[in-house]
Amino acid sequence: KSGGVVYFNNPMWPGEAHSIKVEKILFKEKSLYQEVLVFESLTYGKVLVLDGIVQLTEKDECAYQEMITHLPLCSIPSPKTVLVVGGGDGGVLREISRHSSVEHIDICEIDKMVIDVSRKFFPELAVGFDDPRVHLHVGDAIEFLKHAPEGRYDAVIVDSSDPVGPAQELVEKPFFETISNALRPGGVLCNMAESMWLHTHLIQDMISICRVTFKGSVHYAWTSVPTYPSGVIGFLLCSTEGPHVDFVNPINPIEKLEGADKHKRKLRFYNSEMHSAAFALPSFLKNELSWL
Numbered sequence: 385k386s387g388g389v390v391y392f393n394n395p396m397w398p399g400e401a402h403s404i405k406v407e408k409i410l411f412k413e414k415s416l417y418q419e420v421l422v423f424e425s426l427t428y429g430k431v432l433v434l435d436g437i438v439q440l441t442e443k444d445e446c447a448y449q450e451m452i453t454h455l456p457l458c459s460i461p462s463p464k465t466v467l468v469v470g471g472g473d474g475g476v477l478r479e480i481s482r483h484s485s486v487e488h489i490d491i492c493e494i495d496k497m498v499i500d501v502s503r504k505f506f507p508e509l510a511v512g513f514d515d516p517r518v519h520l521h522v523g524d525a526i527e528f529l530k531h532a533p534e535g536r537y538d539a540v541i542v543d544s545s546d547p548v549g550p551a552q553e554l555v556e557k558p559f560f561e562t563i564s565n566a567l568r569p570g571g572v573l574c575n576m577a578e579s580m581w582l583h584t585h586l587i588q589d590m591i592s593i594c595r596v597t598f599k600g601s602v603h604y605a606w607t608s609v610p611t612y613p614s615g616v617i618g619f620l621l622c623s624t625e626g627p628h629v630d631f632v633n634p635i636n637p638i639e640k641l642e643g644a645d646k647h648k649r650k651l652r653f654y655n656s657e658m659h660s661a662a663f664a665l666p667s668f669l670k671n672e673l674s675w676l
């Protein structure tokens with residue numbers, strides 16, 4: 385209710401909750417897949433919540449959208465074809481459109497309500513859908529990728545919600561195998577990879593799958609998102625067998641991309657220093673994750 389505080393507690397983070405002060409509820413409906421909530425907060429702008437889990441806020445979405453997009457796209461010389469899994473709010477599309485080398489963008493989002501709600505309440509993100517290179521597919525990415533042509537994409541970005549509910553199957557081996565098959569040799573995947581503070585078992589499971597599924601390199605990167613549980617979110621960066629990809633030192637630095645800032649909206653978070661720094665990991669994580 386307005387004026388109240390909303391608590392986000394969930395089996396994904398037992399024993400802790402995150403609260404944001406609600407100024408005004410703007411939208412609350414059940415889609416075919418989940419409950420979709422939008423509210424005006426006191427200090428983070430508008431907030432998108434799916435099944436009680438914060439997906440984005442206007443204040444800090446830049447960190448997530450910019451990092452999940454530019455970590456992969458700045459790691460290959462000239463990305464041309466990109467697939468977004470999830471991402472129905474349009475934020476990743478907005479970031480991809482900064483790359484003038486990109487010619488074709490497919491996006492596969494299962495829940496049309498997320499797209500419609502973003503267009504209405506988050507125009508700063510939904511602007512991504514206006515790019516003529518974008519081809520929208522409303523449906524299950526598991527099916528979409530099963531039928532994707534082999535070696536079709538230079539990059540795949542999995543901008544998913546947590547693996548509880550609609551996104552449950554997006555952390556399983558068969559799905560990663562279809563992604564690997566859909567990427568060209570030396571193609572790259574950037575996959576949302578939860579919190580190093582909360583989910584090291586899940587991260588380990590994903591890395592174990594990716595190390596056998598992607599014969600190139602597998603790296604873990606992370607960034608700060610204050611409204612996500614534990615205040616950080618990670619990304620799994622994988623490359624298929626083929627031309628070596630150095631994820632840590634961007635071969636295609638965003639600063640050299642003319643047009644990256646031509647947008648009326650400048651980059652707020654990502655830059656090449658943040659790119660490299662994102663791969664520096666705390667000792668507990670290096671010790672916990674078996675890279676071998």
Ligand SMILES: NCCCN[C@H]1CC[C@@H](N)CC1
Nearest residue numbers: 438439440471543544545546
């Ligand atoms: N496209 C908005 C972000 C979706 N990904 C998030 C990562 C993990 C969070 N617990 C919830 C959403």
